[in-house]
Amino acid sequence: MITGNKIKLRNRRLADAQNDYTWQTDPELARLDATPPLATTFSRYLSGYASELRYSSSNRHSFAIETMDDEHIGNCVYYNINETKGQAELGIMIGNRDYWDKGYGADAVTTLVSYIFRQTNLKRIYLKTLDWNSRAQRCFQNSGFTPYRYLARDGFRFVLMEIHRKQWQERQTGAERAQKQITPP
Numbered sequence: 001m002i003t004g005n006k007i008k009l010r011n012r013r014l015a016d017a018q019n020d021y022t023w024q025t026d027p028e029l030a031r032l033d034a035t036p037p038l039a040t041t042f043s044r045y046l047s048g049y050a051s052e053l054r055y056s057s058s059n060r061h062s063f064a065i066e067t068m069d070d071e072h073i074g075n076c077v078y079y080n081i082n083e084t085k086g087q088a089e090l091g092i093m094i095g096n097r098d099y100w101d102k103g104y105g106a107d108a109v110t111t112l113v114s115y116i117f118r119q120t121n122l123k124r125i126y127l128k129t130l131d132w133n134s135r136a137q138r139c140f141q142n143s144g145f146t147p148y149r150y151l152a153r154d155g156f157r158f159v160l161m162e163i164h165r166k167q168w169q170e171r172q173t174g175a176e177r178a179q180k181q182i183t184p185p
């Protein structure tokens with residue numbers, strides 16, 4: 001269990017499959033993620049889900065995002081892990097719309113980035129999001145990511161964003177300094 005300020009990240013489990021299926025078959029969520037909505041039955045989805053949970057991958061680590069009240073509201077992942085280049089890609093989805101625009105996404109991303117930089121030797125984390133997805137870009141900026149280039153792929157235009165270990169460390173130092181200033185003597 002990895003704890004942030006508003007969320008917790010935990011390993012995914014079979015009981016998450018129903019929410020994940022609902023979110024992956026949702027046309028709006030699929031459009032925001034530049035993918036077609038999933039078109040399969042729940043029972044087929046469930047059997048694939050179960051085998052994915054059984055076999056762990058060293059190239060991909062995914063987590064369920066929970067509120068502090070244990071409500072499963074989305075998922076996040078780091079994948080395409082490249083030890084040689086010292087980098088990985090990050091992905092997130094808050095599937096439950098009731099939790100959009102309330103800082104849960106930024107806290108989940110900040111928490112996952114801190115976990116990655118603390119637990120691995122990776123030096124850089126990057127992500128891509130659709131160029132018109134202003135909410136996602138704002139969320140990632142609030143977590144310390146900066147845009148560095150555009151990418152055209154499959155008829156979509158993405159913004160690529162990144163955070164380097166050094167930038168993360170500077171943010172940590174800044175946050176610690178701010179904390180000291182507000183702590184009463």
Ligand SMILES: CC(C)(COP(=O)(O)OP(=O)(O)OC[C@H]1O[C@@H](n2cnc3c(N)ncnc32)[C@H](O)[C@@H]1OP(=O)(O)O)[C@@H](O)C(=O)NCCC(=O)NCCS
Binds near residue numbers: 101134
């Ligand atoms: C993208 C996503 C992870 C962001 O999580 P979230 O919890 O909603 O985001 P946060 O509340 O942390 O941050 C959203 C920010 O965008 C701002 N925002 C919302 N709509 C906006 C818009 N149309 N234009 C600009 N900013 C906008 C919010 O005000 C907030 O900024 P602030 O905290 O500085 O005020 C989540 O909304 C999500 O999963 N959405 C559906 C799927 C999706 O977009 N997937 C693509 C991910 S790459």
